[in-house]
Amino acid sequence: MxxxxxxxxxxxxxxxxxxxxxxxxxxxxxxxxxxxISGNKWRKLKYALSELPDGMSRTVSFGGGYSNHLHALGYACQQLAIPFTAIVRGDYSASPTPMLMDLLAWNCELVYVNKLEYRQRETPAYLKQIRMRYPNAVIIPEGGKxxxxxxxxxxxxxxxxxxxxxxxxxxxxxxxxxxxxxxxxxxxxxxxxxxxxxxxxxxxxxxxxxxxxxxxxxxxxxxxxxxxxxxxxxxxxxxxxxxxxxxxxxxxxxxxxxxxxxxxxxxxxxxxxxxxxxxxxxxxxxxxxxxxxxxxx
CATH class of the missing domain: 3.40.50.1100 (Rossmann fold)
Known part of the structure; x- marks a missing residue:
């Protein structure tokens, strides 16, 4: 809780x-x-997390290597036993940031993408691909927007x-x-x-x-x-x-x-x-x- x-x-x-x-x-x-989960990160996520639809199997969101949003959402999902996938701008696989290390410790899935792919994060075609990969997932925009x-x-x-x-x-x-x-x-x-x-x-x-x-x-x-x-x-x-x-x-x-x-x-x-x-x-x-x-x- x-x-x-x-x-x-x-x-x-x-x-x-x-x-x-x-x-x-x-x-x-x-x-x-x-x-x-401090500051505006909780306020942005409050209703998204309290009004999750029935049958939801996972949350997916976007951010950089030091994203406060991903860090807060990853912790919240770990506490609420909700699988979480973070689509991260840039490849930190060889040297994860302290924030990404936290996400890994919380059993979050990290998907590293290049800047070109990351720019597509709000396009219908890209979001459709994510939904196909993660059926029944709730997609939360970058920054909880x-x-x-x-x-x-x-x-x-x-x-x-x-x-x-x-x-x-x-x-x-x-x-x-x-x-x-x-x-x-x-x-x-x-x-x-x-x-x-x-x-x-x-x-x-x-x-x-x-x-x-x-x-x-x-x-x-x-x-x-x-x-x-x-x-x-x-x-x-x-x-x-x-x-x-x-x-x-x-x-x-x-x-x-x-x-x-x-x-x-x-x-x-x-x-x-x-x-x-x-x-x-x-x-x-x-x-x-x-x-x-x-x-x-």
Whole structure:
């Protein structure tokens, strides 16, 4: 069984950043939902796993070698005794990442594919092949980006006991941002921090998940540090200092970029004085394991 802790805490955050005293900063600690299935990964999977159809024999999903989504889903399936197949971008068979080693320990099946095949993951023809190979399997999109994920993510807003003016969160697939936007009122704004090079592409992905247009959101593209999983020594040091000074664990793939972006925007006086700013810690620390692996190689 899964021991999930909800609602997640929402904590006041008082860093020593320039002009931080001019605004009220809070952190929604979704990283504390569960030690493995943390953050938006559980919220995206919550309804997909609780509403599995009768006769389902397996789940199948997609991700990279350090995918927080695959890691969370693999653990959940192991706990629920559901066979799981992870279709992984790239061949790690000779040297599995720490995340993939976990999946193997949880008896998950790993299928390594090249980048060309991986790009077909959402095409009808490719999905048909998967269904033929795995009859009665439930296929969960990359990052858990299925319609029910938006419902689970939207519950973040339901748990709040105050009304933030701005909500900041990292954006990779766009599903978490798309789940929050419809829950906001006209006076609230969501700001996604892109963690990869995806200007216009990410906006299109979010819009495709919304049932109607909304104008109270935007994506900031200045903090991806060169692309997905790209990072500078400065960002790694920033993450380390954040943990040492505030006890908040982050990594330089997703949440580290979120906090760094928040610091930069606040120091550049992006927000009006007195604004209530909520940072959503989306959990998932596989990126931190990547840094440790890089440092030992």
């Amino acid at each position: 899964l021991d999930i802790t909800l609602p997640s805490p929402c904590e006041r955050f008082t860093p020593d950043w320039k002009y931080a005293d001019d605004v009220d900063i809070y952190v929604k600690r979704d990283d504390l939902i569960h030690p493995v 299925q319609p029910s994920a938006l419902k689970g993510v939207g519950e973040i807003i339901d748990e709040l006991t105050f009304q933030p003016d701005y909500i900041l969160l990292p954006v990779g697939s766009g599903a978490t941002l798309a789940g929050l936007i419809p829950k906001l009122n006209a006076a609230q704004h969501a700001i996604g921090i892109a963690v990869l090079k995806g200007e216009n592409y990410l906006e299109t992905e979010v819009e495709s998940l919304l049932t109607k247009p909304h104008t109270n959101w935007r994506i900031e593209h200045k903090f991806h540090q060169g692309g997905y999983a790209k990072h500078s020594p400065e960002l790694v040091q920033f993450c380390q200092a954040l943990f040492q000074n505030h006890g908040i664990a982050t990594e330089p793939v997703y949440t580290g970029k979120l906090f760094y972006a928040a610091k930069t925007l606040i120091e550049n006086c992006y927000f009006q004085k007195g604004a209530k700013i909520l940072l959503i810690h989306t959990g998932g620390l596989q990126g931190a394991r990547k840094i440790k692996t890089d440092e030992t190689n």
